[in-house]
Amino acid sequence: MSNALLEVDHLTKRFGGVTAVDECSFTVEPGTITALIGPNGSGKTTAFNMITGYLKADSGEIRFHGETIARPRPATLYRRGLSRTFQQARIFPELTVEENMVVAGGFGPRELFGRRVTSADSERALTMLTQFRLDQLAQLPAGDLSYGQRKLLEFAAVLMSSPTLVLLDEPTAGVNPVMIDAMEQHIRERHAAGVTFLIVEHDMQLVMRLCDPVIVLDRGAPIAFGPPELIQNDPLVLEAYLGS
Amino acid sequence: MHAFIQAVILGILTGGVYALMASGQTLIFGIMKVVNLAQGALVVLGAYLTYTLFTQLGIDPFLSILITTPLLFLVGVAVQWALLRPLHGDDVAQLSLLVTFAIALGIEGVLSFAYSATLTNVQPSYANFSWTVLGYQVSLVRFVAFVLSLVMLGALYFILQRTKFGRSVRATVQNPMSAQLLGVNANRVSALGFGLGAATAAAAGSVFGMLNSFNPGSHYDLISRLLTIVVLGGLGSIGGSVVAALVMGVASSVVSALASPIWSDFTFFIVLLLVLLIRPRGLFGARTRGAL
Amino acid sequence: MKRTFTKAGLIRAGIFFLILILVPIIGGPGWLLNTLIFTIMYAALSSSWNLLGGYAGYPSLGHVAFFGIGAYAVGIIFSDSVYGGYAPFFVLPIIGIAVGLLSIPIGWVSMRTRADVFAIVTITLLFITQTLAFNLKSITGGAQGKSVAPAPFDVSTYDWPFYYAMLILLAIAMGVSLYFRRSKIGLSLATVRADEDKAHGVGVRVTAVKLIAFAVSSGLVAMVGGVWAYYVGFIYPQFAVDPLITIGMVLMAFLGGRGTLWGPVLGAFILVPAQEYFAQAFGASQLYLIAYAAVFLVIMLFLPRGILPSIADRLKKRRASAAGDARDAADTPVPVGSANEPKVAR
Numbered sequence: 058m059s060n061a062l063l064e065v066d067h068l069t070k071r072f073g074g075v076t077a078v079d080e081c082s083f084t085v086e087p088g089t090i091t092a093l094i095g096p097n098g099s100g101k102t103t104a105f106n107m108i109t110g111y112l113k114a115d116s117g118e119i120r121f122h123g124e125t126i127a128r129p130r131p132a133t134l135y136r137r138g139l140s141r142t143f144q145q146a147r148i149f150p151e152l153t154v155e156e157n158m159v160v161a162g163g164f165g166p167r168e169l170f171g172r173r174v175t176s177a178d179s180e181r182a183l184t185m186l187t188q189f190r191l192d193q194l195a196q197l198p199a200g201d202l203s204y205g206q207r208k209l210l211e212f213a214a215v216l217m218s219s220p221t222l223v224l225l226d227e228p229t230a231g232v233n234p235v236m237i238d239a240m241e242q243h244i245r246e247r248h249a250a251g252v253t254f255l256i257v258e259h260d261m262q263l264v265m266r267l268c269d270p271v272i273v274l275d276r277g278a279p280i281a282f283g284p285p286e287l288i289q290n291d292p293l294v295l296e297a298y299l300g301s
Numbered sequence: 302m303h304a305f306i307q308a309v310i311l312g313i314l315t316g317g318v319y320a321l322m323a324s325g326q327t328l329i330f331g332i333m334k335v336v337n338l339a340q341g342a343l344v345v346l347g348a349y350l351t352y353t354l355f356t357q358l359g360i361d362p363f364l365s366i367l368i369t370t371p372l373l374f375l376v377g378v379a380v381q382w383a384l385l386r387p388l389h390g391d392d393v394a395q396l397s398l399l400v401t402f403a404i405a406l407g408i409e410g411v412l413s414f415a416y417s418a419t420l421t422n423v424q425p426s427y428a429n430f431s432w433t434v435l436g437y438q439v440s441l442v443r444f445v446a447f448v449l450s451l452v453m454l455g456a457l458y459f460i461l462q463r464t465k466f467g468r469s470v471r472a473t474v475q476n477p478m479s480a481q482l483l484g485v486n487a488n489r490v491s492a493l494g495f496g497l498g499a500a501t502a503a504a505a506g507s508v509f510g511m512l513n514s515f516n517p518g519s520h521y522d523l524i525s526r527l528l529t530i531v532v533l534g535g536l537g538s539i540g541g542s543v544v545a546a547l548v549m550g551v552a553s554s555v556v557s558a559l560a561s562p563i564w565s566d567f568t569f570f571i572v573l574l575l576v577l578l579i580r581p582r583g584l585f586g587a588r589t590r591g592a593l
Numbered sequence: 594m595k596r597t598f599t600k601a602g603l604i605r606a607g608i609f610f611l612i613l614i615l616v617p618i619i620g621g622p623g624w625l626l627n628t629l630i631f632t633i634m635y636a637a638l639s640s641s642w643n644l645l646g647g648y649a650g651y652p653s654l655g656h657v658a659f660f661g662i663g664a665y666a667v668g669i670i671f672s673d674s675v676y677g678g679y680a681p682f683f684v685l686p687i688i689g690i691a692v693g694l695l696s697i698p699i700g701w702v703s704m705r706t707r708a709d710v711f712a713i714v715t716i717t718l719l720f721i722t723q724t725l726a727f728n729l730k731s732i733t734g735g736a737q738g739k740s741v742a743p744a745p746f747d748v749s750t751y752d753w754p755f756y757y758a759m760l761i762l763l764a765i766a767m768g769v770s771l772y773f774r775r776s777k778i779g780l781s782l783a784t785v786r787a788d789e790d791k792a793h794g795v796g797v798r799v800t801a802v803k804l805i806a807f808a809v810s811s812g813l814v815a816m817v818g819g820v821w822a823y824y825v826g827f828i829y830p831q832f833a834v835d836p837l838i839t840i841g842m843v844l845m846a847f848l849g850g851r852g853t854l855w856g857p858v859l860g861a862f863i864l865v866p867a868q869e870y871f872a873q874a875f876g877a878s879q880l881y882l883i884a885y886a887a888v889f890l891v892i893m894l895f896l897p898r899g900i901l902p903s904i905a906d907r908l909k910k911r912r913a914s915a916a917g918d919a920r921d922a923a924d925t926p927v928p929v930g931s932a933n934e935p936k937v938a939r
Contacts, residue, residue, distance in 0.1 A: 109794065111790065111794070131794040132798070132799065135794060135796040143794075147790075148791075149783065149791070150787065152783055156783075159780065160781070160792075161795040161796070163795075163796045164777055166798060169777045169798065169802065169805075171777055172775065172776060173776055173779060338716075384890060384894070387894055388894065395709075395712070396893050396897050398654075399840075399843065399844070399889070399893055400890060403886045404890075406840075406882055406886040406889070409882055410880070410885075521720070525717055525719075525720040528716055529717055531713075563724075563727070563728045566720070567725075567728070574714075577702055578705075
């Protein structure tokens with residue numbers, strides 16, 4: 058057994074006649090910022106959805122911390138330290154920014170009956186929000202935030218449960234350049250603090266700067282794996298992106 | 302054994318009529334994502350129209366389908382246009398559900414006003430005629446109704462598979478967003494779809510009026526069965542609802558014959574709960590793709 | 594989403610309940626108390642429905658099933674004149690808890706589906722209960738109905754115990770609403786309502802909170818049903834498990850504003866008197882049903898979010914434009930609300 062943090066083993070998913078993910082295998086080593094790239098429709102998001110329990114795989118296996126996850130469920134995985142963000146920044150617009158953080162911070166069954174936001178909750182949320190420079194917005198409804206701020210909020214929120222592995226689905230898609238830099242900075246900080254990342258991203262410059270190693274998916278299966286410099290010059294990758 | 306087979310025959314024949322009603326309802330859901338709680342009321346409306354045409358003008362109930370179907374098609378289009386299209390807000394699905402319930406109440410109110418609350422039925426001269434085939438009784442009305450339902454279902458299938466409107470419908474059912482991008486007029490498809498759904502209710506209503514006694518409140522019974530069928534068949538799947546209607550028809554008819562008629566409706570609900578326990582999306586409900 | 598007890602809120606609730614407590618004592622025309630009993634009853638029903646339909650976003654159309662079960666429970670325990678007096682009122686908590694527990698497996702099955710299918714499954718629940726009420730003749734009296742032991746109360750104050758019982762149930766339902774909003778149950782329910790998939794994704798105990806809401810909601814409704822049965826004295830299937838009662842609860846919550854504390858109460862205080870008026874004006878004729886349907890359609894078409902949220906929006910907009918923007922300008926703000934936010938396919 059390797060000591061990989063996440064192992065994806067021959068994962069397959071079909072939608073009707075289309076095989077979105079095809080016998081896909083890869084690993085994420087602890088302490089890395091691994092990128093998962095590939096042309097549109099190569100199965101990146103589908104793979105994400107299976108890894109995080111949102112979609113049931115037709116076949117294959119997922120191991121987290123070396124343990125096989127028999128019935129992946131988003132909530133249990135999240136509590137075990139595997140969290141994710143979504144492409145379109147899914148936050149709870151009616152809740153305040155602070156409440157979004159508290160919800161994601163997790164609480165036991167008994168705490169359910171306790172106060173909506175205790176002072177301890179508030180403190181914890183604020184510490185994290187301050188690091189993301191969102192503390193000024195804590196009491197605003199999250200729906201009032203800009204798109205970029207929502208992306209930051211979603212990212213900050215999933216960190217509340219002290220995850221070991223965070224899957225980011227296009228963290229910089231649709232946000233302005235300033236916010237892209239901020240996001241990159243936050244990822245680096247978290248990485249330095251010991252969090253492992255698996256990132257789907259279309260911004261190649263960012264990927265080349267930030268990630269190592271890079272996994273390239275095409276038609277549902279990896280075609281290349283390695284440090285960014287190697288990937289950049291891989292003829293298979295070029296072919297996949299430019300079309301044959 | 303004889304009783305059992307007889308019950309199965311009866312169940313299949315009845316199930317065919319339910320399949321027709323349910324296909325309209327599931328079609329409406331497929332296109333608009335609206336659970337039409339007025340489907341039962343539309344069936345009852347169709348039955349009353351048939352009743353009036355028969356008692357006042359002497360028009361044969363089966364022939365009256367030629368009148369009631371286009372009429373209710375127009376009613377359906379009008380309802381969609383006037384009451385469902387204008388809905389807006391966060392949860393249009395919930396609002397539409399309640400609006401269709403209000404429509405059902407309205408239809409019930411109008412019918413109670415125009416007719417009385419006493420049970421009636423449509424009794425053409427051949428109402429009680431039946432054949433005996435290999436020792437099993439097959440009622441003429443039920444048999445014709447079954448065949449007619451098959452024909453109507455076939456027509457529906459033809460419309461959906463072979464016409465331009467049908468292609469728009471199928472595109473909308475599969476992916477409303479891209480259908481609109483491809484130039485499908487969603488409002489028009491919805492209006493025509495609702496009309497078509499109401500038209501199937503009309504056709505089924507004429508038959509229903511001959512097979513059952515009914516009053517303006519009968520739509521509750523109908524809708525409870527129809528909902529069970531469309532959920533069981535997987536909302537939006539016409540094929541699924543046809544199969545589910547036949548299964549339910551047979552199940553309730555067998556229970557009715559072997560146990561007691563009062564428990565036959567109950568079977569519907571129990572089967573539904575059992576199925577949902579195992580498959581929350583119904584028998585043929587597709588898992589939504591790209592839900593995330 | 595207020596976190597602290599606001600003084601204004603307390604005063605509002607205090608005045609509301611004080612007036613209602615005083616009404617029978619001060620007196621008034623005979624019809625007033627009767628109308629108020631039904632108004633308060635619907636306010637309590639709608640507030641209970643709101644725990645699930647409003648806060649969790651699961652619109653049950655079958656809640657009258659639990660109402661009917663509560664009614665039949667009282668009808669069966671106190672049939673003939675086994676024991677009248679105040680006993681039925683004291684049995685109510687037991688009925689409420691029993692029905693709440695009974696509803697858990699039902700909720701578990703029905704809430705495996707999403708909101709639209711859930712609505713359908715709950716409707717079938719309504720019909721299951723009605724069918725059972727018809728068919729279990731030995732227990733329920735079938736279509737003949739069941740009479741409850743008449744209450745031995747003094748004629749001049751006969752309505753009082755029922756009135757106050759309903760009022761207490763309303764207070765409990767509103768209290769639970771308030772508690773939900775201020776606890777993590779309410780916080781979790783809000784995430785379920787907004788985006789259940791995402792809620793799973795951040796580890797919210799979705800199933801647990803949904804079941805809590807379902808059980809509390811149905812238990813309360815059953816207790817209201819119990820009081821009602823004792824008050825009306827005679828129940829039969831279409832009367833105790835009447836789809837119109839379900840629709841009443843839903844409609845009132847929609848009118849006043851789902852997911853708000855006062856919305857269902859406001860809805861009931863508008864609709865029930867209106868309903869009584871229709872019944873008076875049009876008699877038993879079916880114009881009543883048509884009028885009801887018309888009111889229904891008007892609300893859905895013109896006030897889809899309900900009165901209170903619409904007012905709140907208005908106020909918020911005014912305040913926002915007056916006070917200017919407190920947001921930091923690091924980024925271009927998007928409009929309030931999330932109409933442009935992609936929704937999960939259900």
